[in-house]
Amino acid sequence: MSIPVDVADLARALEDFGAGYLLTTRDGAVKVVSVAPTLSDGTLTARGPGRGTLANLAANAQVTLVFPPREDSGMTLLVDGTGAVEGEDVQVTPTSAVLHRPADHA
Numbered sequence: 001m002s003i004p005v006d007v008a009d010l011a012r013a014l015e016d017f018g019a020g021y022l023l024t025t026r027d028g029a030v031k032v033v034s035v036a037p038t039l040s041d042g043t044l045t046a047r048g049p050g051r052g053t054l055a056n057l058a059a060n061a062q063v064t065l066v067f068p069p070r071e072d073s074g075m076t077l078l079v080d081g082t083g084a085v086e087g088e089d090v091q092v093t094p095t096s097a098v099l100h101r102p103a104d105h106a
Contacts, residue, residue, distance in 0.1 A: 003075070005097035010079070011039050013097065017067035017077055022046050022090065024056035024063055024083065031056055037065065037092065044079070044092040053090065057083045063092055075099040 005013045019036040033053055035046040044065065057063070061084065067077040081094040 001101055001103045003099040005077070005099055007042070007094045007097055010042075010094055010097055013077055013099070014039060014067070016070070018070065020065050020067035020077075022049055022053065022063060022065055022083075022092075024053050024060065026056040026059040035065070035090075042094070044081070044094065045086075046090040046092065048088050049090055054085050054088075057085050057090065063090075065092060069101070073101065075101050 019034055021032050022035045022037075024031050031052050033049045035049055037044040037046040061082045063081055063083040065077075065079040065081070067079075069076055077097065077099055079092070079094050079097045081092045081096075084091045084093075
């Protein structure tokens, strides 16, 4: 089951979640790091995710943020976007978002 989230409503959706995971790719390999991004002016900032993530973004700007549910059978928030390196941080401009869980968890 998937429920689209308007990017303009992302701040409200994020209130139901804690830390998440930033996924980047390079040469077919996925790198996953734990992040606690903040949202300001429509941009998510992930502070200090590490050199591997920053290197991945130099090769491929497409990212996904995954915010797991706080309770069993809850919804996961998935945010796709474009990442840019700002010093040691990553700025993510969201392009789409969805709340998701398997249908059998309803």
